[in-house]
Amino acid sequence: MFGLFDLQFRLNKIDRNGDPLKAINELVPWEEFRPDLMTLREKERKSNAGAKGYDLLLLFKALVLQSLYNLSDDALEQQILDRLSFMRFLGLAVGSDVPDAKTLWAFRDQLAKTGLERTLFERFDAYLRNQGFAARKGQIVDATIVQAPKQRNQPQENEKIKEGKVITDWSVNQRRQKDTDARWKQKNGKNYFGYENHVQADVQHKFIRDYKVTDASVHDSQVFIELLDEKNSCREVWADSAYRSKKILSELEELGYREHVQRKKTRGRELSERERRGNRTRSRVRSRIEHIFGVQSQRMKSTLVRGIGIVRVRCKIGLRNLAYNLSRFALLRGSVS
Secondary structure: OOOOOHHHHHHHHHHHHOOHHHHHHHHOOHHHHHHHHHHHHHHHOOOOOOOOOOOHHHHHHHHHHHHHHOOOHHHHHHHHHHOHHHHHHHOOOOOOOOOOHHHHHHHHHHHHHHOHHHHHHHHHHHHHHHOOOOOOOOEEEEEEEEEOOOOOOOHHHHHHHHOOOOOOOOOHHHHHHOOOOOEEEEEOOEEEEEEEEEEEEEOOOOOEEEEEEEEOOOOHHHHHHHHOOOOOOOOEEEEOHHHOOHHHHHHHHHOOOEEEEOOOOEOOEOOOHHHHHHHHHHHHHHHHHHHHHHHHHHHOOOOEOOOOOHHHHHHHHHHHHHHHHHHHHHHHHHHHO
């Protein structure tokens, strides 16, 4: 049994040990997201009769928790029931009704089908700019692989998938569990199956300013130009050697950007000492985006995505990018408050 002040004593001890969720919850302007979220309810409700369902902002914050800790829907439900810090983050009491895994899945599926996760991401980016966190000092572009569960298909089935054909031998249930959008990619001698999170971040504040989700087979350079931010205060662009080509360098020059793309050695030609020094100089800035991927892979454990098809995966990765920005905002805002 809980005493009158037992819960508060426990929460105070959690705070003394350091609870990052408390800062995020207090500093993030959650109500900024409500107008966009309410568009979902307008579409799904045809009358005012019946139960109104869970608060959409509560469900959205639950998905932020899921993104921050890379939890499955079932694990998220259990953690909300079990963890005081999660309950406080969501504004729930011990006796409050907690959304179950199916409700959380259905809400995220709504976001995915409407593409609303992108709207929410852009909403918060606009808020950041209005709060003095405009994109400054140039931008960095990079991509990271997000692996998906490997598919156990026959070789002939894989060929048909690549050609965009439907596998008629699969049952309805099999089709629901088969990810036909994910692709293989070889990187540094290793094979990966899944998707890529292409990201553009500003140098000064290290926020993700734009992103694009593709299958893993899409080369990084194919989405490079469209990620660039015209609103950045500086025309300098950093990227690794995967983006270095005559076409990209020409496009950057035409658009008025100053490139800091890593040099790469070619067959029969090693880099000069001057070029190696230049690469080291560029790496000091470019490594800032590696910090972003480090947070996502280590703290948020986002190297694997649970989801079938690029629509749902795009939503999950988009929410992870947004969750990173929310956490980063709380860190920066808390350091100056």
